[in-house]
Amino acid sequence: MKRENSAPTMKDVAREAGVALGTVSKVVNGLPVGDSYKIRVEDAIRKLNYQVNSYAQGLKASKTYTIALLIPNTFDPFYASLTYHINIALMKRKYRMLLCTTDFDHQQEQEYVTMAQHNKVDGIIGLTYNPELIVEETTPFVAIDRSMGPKIPCVACDNFAGGQLAAEKLSDLGCKNVAFLRIGSSLVNEPNKRKAGFENGCLSRGLSYEMKILNDGDSYEEFEQFLSEHMSDGKLTFDGIFCVTDRLAYQISNTLRKLQLRVPEDVQLIGFDGIRYFGDMDYHCSTIVQPIPEMAEMCVDLLLRENTMMKPPLVCLPVAYAYGGTTLEG
Amino acid sequence: MKRENSAPTMKDVAREAGVALGTVSKVVNGLPVGDSYKIRVEDAIRKLNYQVNSYAQGLKASKTYTIALLIPNTFDPFYASLTYHINIALMKRKYRMLLCTTDFDHQQEQEYVTMAQHNKVDGIIGLTYNPELIVEETTPFVAIDRSMGPKIPCVACDNFAGGQLAAEKLSDLGCKNVAFLRIGSSLVNEPNKRKAGFENGCLSRGLSYEMKILNDGDSYEEFEQFLSEHMSDGKLTFDGIFCVTDRLAYQISNTLRKLQLRVPEDVQLIGFDGIRYFGDMDYHCSTIVQPIPEMAEMCVDLLLRENTMMKPPLVCLPVAYAYGGTTLEG
DNA sequence: TTGTATGCGTTATCAT
């Protein structure tokens, strides 16, 4: 007698039902089994409150039913929401999620990928910033927001369309002279297309525009200086600003206040991401909303898809504009 | 030949090093082994880039090196931050985290606990709302913010002291007549002590106060009505309000604006939790800050602690006041 | 000290 308070196993069920081990396995896996046997096994399962041990299952099948999510953190609202929806999508498919927060650290990203390669997870979903990330082709990988080569599917929102939409909205709302402000990784990634989309939108609407692009190391103060330089007579030469993220829009909004400018009366502001106060309340600002639930579903779907041929290199999901108080009219 | 691109196993290492399987196991686990053997094994491990399969390891040891975190969601900033820090604390100890988002659903909470009981996780950290949650004593459990009996440790911030601190701060800042506003679960839990602490603080400072307590089902509009009823001549009879969470403070702040009241000039506001914009920027409001990193560490520490005798039933961690623009002076 | 054999809970391949 070794089993004390540990969970019941198939063997226990078999003994309880008076059948062979293999029969229990078949019932559990839905394989054909005689009706009378099936009933007895099912009764025994209920009686013992049996559940399969998916780790033993995984050992046999060389599957872990676990996928790793590589993400910088979970306190940034965008990452937090992505984490939530990916987790839901995985649980729905009986998969577990191993959360790997990388804090933007290139080396940690690589370590997690390597770890994952060693039979510890069945796949990886990664929002990463290491341009030299080595990912062997043996482990399925889906990237978010950054293309990592033709063999690895990338899921993103339609950043180009989002930028364009921002320009069109500002134009519709009466802006004549706008600016695009961006800070972030200098890496080639999908969100960079927001700039191109915005330019495109401005050109097609005949909107005159300026850009200020900062990289990760740069100081935020450069934006303050940029804005100050574009003041004359206490007025800003821009009547509309498109910020690359809602986070930046928040900072810019504070800076504008310091400059005695009113939002949206003096200058209208559009952000990107669709972040809400406390995760589910109002939008922080007027914004281009990323379809996070759909992106999460798509990531999981692509990762778990059997047919490896049907994996498109890039999937862009549609964005939408939402009013959030920093533009005119609701 | 079955092993193709799958990860190398101990057997491979043994063959490569020309030693027996058991010897490899000993080297991996740091058990005494002859120096020459040890070196050969370590070389082989490096050469094959071997890593133990911790699931097979777990199958043997009936350990999964996984703990489950039961939490309503990860998009609410408080939960998101808690998730982040608990994840970090676990990874530091080589434990994985199984994220179980319950969306406040009592039945889902029970399902996850039951699932976890079945040898799938080594322990559970739970922030739950099911008062009848059944958790067998076989699986270590640590509760957050709600005591679940003397055998289960509960980790929380010092909610009583936080309430008291809020009252004292409002008093220090010149308030004479204050209010406490609360909405949330009617369950007996730790955050409820904020009320008692606040009362205590008001009494000791001779502050006159009123309370408005709402339960989960109740409509927010009751707060609006409550505040309206306390208006006379366009002035609020309160000069300070303590909200049970930053989230509520945000809503109340919006309502006050609608009532043409200025914060903090007409009425000062203190929230609770220490939520920041975008997870790491400014505080949403002046607030009582919960020590989330320390709470996370404490949860993991208690859960993984060997000595089951040394588990205190309740651990309260210290809170601090932080200025966030909704009180006078910085 | 090192090697061998057994078992952890499953699944799959056999005979029956």
Place this chain on the structure above:
DNA sequence: ATGATAACGCATACAA
């Protein structure tokens, strides 16, 4: 259709 048995990767008691 059902039952016995080997194998998955690892740890360990035991034999050498």
